[in-house]
Amino acid sequence: MRPRLEVEWTQIKDDLKNVFGLTEEELAKYDDISKDDQMAGYEMMQMCRQFENACNQAYMQGNIRGFMHLDNGQETIPAFVADSIRKTDIKYSYYREHTHALASGVDPKAIMAELFAKETGTCKGTGGSMHIYDKDTFFQGGWALVCEQLPYAVGAARSILLDRKLGIAPPDDDRMAIVFVGEGGAQNGRMAECLNAAAKENLPILFLVIDNGRAINTYTMDVATNSDVFAQGAHYGVPGVKCDGQNMVDVMRAGRAVTDYVRGSGPAIMQVRQYPKSYIRCRHDPFLIRTTRPTPVRIHSTPRSLVRSIVRSFDRSSGRQRKDR
Amino acid sequence: MAEVKEVIAYAKTSPEPPASLAKELEFPDAPDTDYNTKTVPDTAAGITTSSTDAAALARCEEHIVGLKEKAAAGQITIGDAVNLAILEEMIRDPMTTIHAEDLQAGSSYDIPKLTQQTFGTLRAADEIIDEGHFIGKALGEGMNGYRPIVELMNTNFGIYGMAELSSAGNTYATTGGQFEMPMTIIGAGGTAPNQALGAEHSQPFHAYVMGIPGLKICTASSPEAAYGIAKSMIRDNGPGILFLPVKQMKSVKGSVDEGVCLPMNKARVLHKASDASISAGKAVTVLTYLHGVKESLDAMETINADGNDIELIELTSLKPLDMDTIRASLEKTHKIIILDESTLSGGVGATVSALISERCFDELDAPVRRLCMDDAPVPYAASMEKAVVKRGSDLIEAVRDAVAKKL
Numbered sequence A: 001m002r003p004r005l006e007v008e009w010t011q012i013k014d015d016l017k018n019v020f021g022l023t024e025e026e027l028a029k030y031d032d033i034s035k036d037d038q039m040a041g042y043e044m045m046q047m048c049r050q051f052e053n054a055c056n057q058a059y060m061q062g063n064i065r066g067f068m069h070l071d072n073g074q075e076t077i078p079a080f081v082a083d084s085i086r087k088t089d090i091k092y093s094y095y096r097e098h099t100h101a102l103a104s105g106v107d108p109k110a111i112m113a114e115l116f117a118k119e120t121g122t123c124k125g126t127g128g129s130m131h132i133y134d135k136d137t138f139f140q141g142g143w144a145l146v147c148e149q150l151p152y153a154v155g156a157a158r159s160i161l162l163d164r165k166l167g168i169a170p171p172d173d174d175r176m177a178i179v180f181v182g183e184g185g186a187q188n189g190r191m192a193e194c195l196n197a198a199a200k201e202n203l204p205i206l207f208l209v210i211d212n213g214r215a216i217n218t219y220t221m222d223v224a225t226n227s228d229v230f231a232q233g234a235h236y237g238v239p240g241v242k243c244d245g246q247n248m249v250d251v252m253r254a255g256r257a258v259t260d261y262v263r264g265s266g267p268a269i270m271q272v273r274q275y276p277k278s279y280i281r282c283r284h285d286p287f288l289i290r291t292t293r294p295t296p297v298r299i300h301s302t303p304r305s306l307v308r309s310i311v312r313s314f315d316r317s318s319g320r321q322r323k324d325r
Numbered sequence B: 001m002a003e004v005k006e007v008i009a010y011a012k013t014s015p016e017p018p019a020s021l022a023k024e025l026e027f028p029d030a031p032d033t034d035y036n037t038k039t040v041p042d043t044a045a046g047i048t049t050s051s052t053d054a055a056a057l058a059r060c061e062e063h064i065v066g067l068k069e070k071a072a073a074g075q076i077t078i079g080d081a082v083n084l085a086i087l088e089e090m091i092r093d094p095m096t097t098i099h100a101e102d103l104q105a106g107s108s109y110d111i112p113k114l115t116q117q118t119f120g121t122l123r124a125a126d127e128i129i130d131e132g133h134f135i136g137k138a139l140g141e142g143m144n145g146y147r148p149i150v151e152l153m154n155t156n157f158g159i160y161g162m163a164e165l166s167s168a169g170n171t172y173a174t175t176g177g178q179f180e181m182p183m184t185i186i187g188a189g190g191t192a193p194n195q196a197l198g199a200e201h202s203q204p205f206h207a208y209v210m211g212i213p214g215l216k217i218c219t220a221s222s223p224e225a226a227y228g229i230a231k232s233m234i235r236d237n238g239p240g241i242l243f244l245p246v247k248q249m250k251s252v253k254g255s256v257d258e259g260v261c262l263p264m265n266k267a268r269v270l271h272k273a274s275d276a277s278i279s280a281g282k283a284v285t286v287l288t289y290l291h292g293v294k295e296s297l298d299a300m301e302t303i304n305a306d307g308n309d310i311e312l313i314e315l316t317s318l319k320p321l322d323m324d325t326i327r328a329s330l331e332k333t334h335k336i337i338i339l340d341e342s343t344l345s346g347g348v349g350a351t352v353s354a355l356i357s358e359r360c361f362d363e364l365d366a367p368v369r370r371l372c373m374d375d376a377p378v379p380y381a382a383s384m385e386k387a388v389v390k391r392g393s394d395l396i397e398a399v400r401d402a403v404a405k406k407l
Helices: A009-018 A022-026 A035-060 A075-086 A098-103 A107-116 A149-166 A189-200 A229-236 A248-265 A304-316 B002-013 B044-051 B053-072 B078-092 B116-122 B129-143 B155-174 B223-235 B275-279 B291-305 B323-333 B350-358 B382-388 B392-403
Strands: A091-093 A177-182 A206-213 A240-244 A267-273 B095-101 B125-127 B149-153 B184-189 B216-219 B242-247 B268-271 B285-286 B309-314 B316-321 B336-343 B368-371
Touching: A009 A022, A009 A240, A009 A248, A035 A075, A035 A098, A035 A107, A035 A248, A035 B002, A075 A098, A075 A248, A075 A267, A075 B184, A091 A149, A098 A107, A107 B002, A149 A177, A149 A189, A149 A206, A149 B044, A149 B116, A149 B129, A189 A206, A189 B129, A189 B336, A206 A229, A206 A248, A229 A240, A229 A267, A229 B285, A240 B350, A248 A267, A267 B275, A304 B350, B044 B053, B053 B078, B053 B116, B078 B095, B078 B116, B078 B223, B078 B242, B095 B129, B116 B125, B129 B149, B129 B155, B149 B155, B184 B223, B216 B223, B223 B242, B242 B291, B268 B291, B285 B291, B285 B323, B285 B392, B291 B309, B291 B336, B291 B392, B309 B323, B309 B336, B323 B336, B336 B392, B350 B368, B368 B392
Parallel strands: A091 A177, A177 A206, A206 A267, A240 A267, B095 B125, B095 B149, B149 B184, B184 B242, B216 B242, B285 B309, B285 B336, B336 B368
Antiparallel strands: B216 B316, B268 B309
16 A cells, blocks of 8 residues: 655665764665675574464464464564674564564574463463563563553663663673664654653664554554654654665665664664565454455565565576575 | 474473462562561672762761661651662662652652762653653663662652553563562652642552552551661562652651661551450551551540540551451451541552451451542542541541441
8 A cells, every 4th residue: 555665775875874974984884785694684584474474373273362463574674683683782572572582582482382371481471472571682572552662671771871880781882772663653652752761861772663554453644643753853863764674685784774873872763664465463363354445465565575586686696506495 | 494393393282381370470579578688799889889979979978877867866757768768778789770750859858869969860860750751761770680769759640650560560470580670669649638739639549559460569657667668668679669648748757767677568556455445345446558647646535535445557568468467456356447548449448348358257346447538539628628538537436436336
């Protein structure tokens, strides 16, 4: 229904220059994502898609119950997380967080066991799909109420500065906090308050806005005056940039630039525009279908198929045989 | 994908958690924990000295000495007593932080006084006017090794933070015990008779939070209880909220038991009924908290003049409730009245009354008598308010009724 975001890397770089203040020289190092890194991104995307599909099947079989939100069609984000976010960075996500947990290094067995309500789950079965937590990988939820995670993540970012003030931070500490929120969720007043708090204390926090065009089942534009959440920071002096979530390479490039900025300078917003085609937004009853306006099928609208065609062109040019899974 | 198949197989064959797990995960620290036995790491003192300005720390210590002198003279207020507890704990444990509105100005009752001047703006943060926002930030700090204190300028404002407070209560259990939540919320609130603070500053937030799982709830109407319970609550590794009486923060004066942490699961027996009144069947157990304590103490003379007496029990622990102390008194009097500054529906007295009827039924000669607020916003005009909010005069009547066996 809404067209794919047509934005070139050169345009993103312009935003990074004008809004973030990065120089040409600094930006140049983000131009290239090596083939190895692209393959790693693709593998993460594959893992996420397979995992989520398995969840869908398990739900249909009655092994997973309650509310379950799957991330199909938005896999470039875990690709970026695996690439730019480190184990000791503090992560706060929402209820559609399975893939964020996977990309953060949480054991997939423990995640699935949690969904299956087993004692070997991340939370011993106390939480379920919307409450994945893992202390070791600093994956701090897994929160079900829309955008409640925003101030929690700000507090976590404060804890990084507190560690430094108390002299208990690791040497050369450049940890950051990252918080995931939808463009619908970001219409909540919490977003404004958290941008203010992040700016006021110059906190190392990245607001990663996952823009799928919907707030619950309503088109966001039907309820929100302005879905350009990346621009919300202007009022507080927090820079923001938007990129096309269907383009894994651009998401990774922008991701690297923005996370380096957050680590070294201060808070930022990155909005990733998605176009999820075959998308299970909320599974709570296999037979309930919420009617929404029909979405037209588009070729190459899912990141995976796009990446597959990129990867195939690599294989052709390098003559390399890729192992099929 | 092979790996995903293995993941599914693992999940399928794993065992389910036992039914007992929910109860096990209720509190990181058991209700009967003695917080005097809690220790801080050896590195704590060094971290405090190296991260705090020496001159500021010296000024803070001087201020503490002044407060202790007041306490020794029996002249310390509730606000100052809590300030003393907070400063002591923030010096003792450098991981302790505090958030409040008007923090650097001391807020309304000097509870956060000198915290920012001593420890700096990161550890002692002034906040924008949204309790949800800074309770939320406190939660994030609590997830990462810090021990946040949040002062509510008035507990009514806590309503803005219900989502965050409830998530704090859920954290330990819903993470399967991975994350403790050592959050302490302190605020002045409640409803004094004739307080004329308007409906929105007179709401029973203590009643609204009763049902939040994982949250320990305490009250204090004296500097001694406020100091001792605040210290414990700060050291407790789960979330706790301490309610103080809004109209008595500077008027009630007392002392503190220096350095002593009080239990968080005990009621305080403030007055025992005479043996004579008990044998004559003219003694009534009275449960109350916050402003009700002073109301009851002030009513004592008239109650005695009537030839009656009361066992006055202050509910310093609302959750978990100290049923043992209540039962011990009921075994003597067999009559009980709750002077309750929350509403008929959903109030604190309702929960306590239900628990007593369920667990002490055989000790009761009559139904539990609940003197509580009407289901109405507290009116400004005193002429209206006296019907809505129950007070000492209502207690005197209720004691007469109980002794005369009138329902």
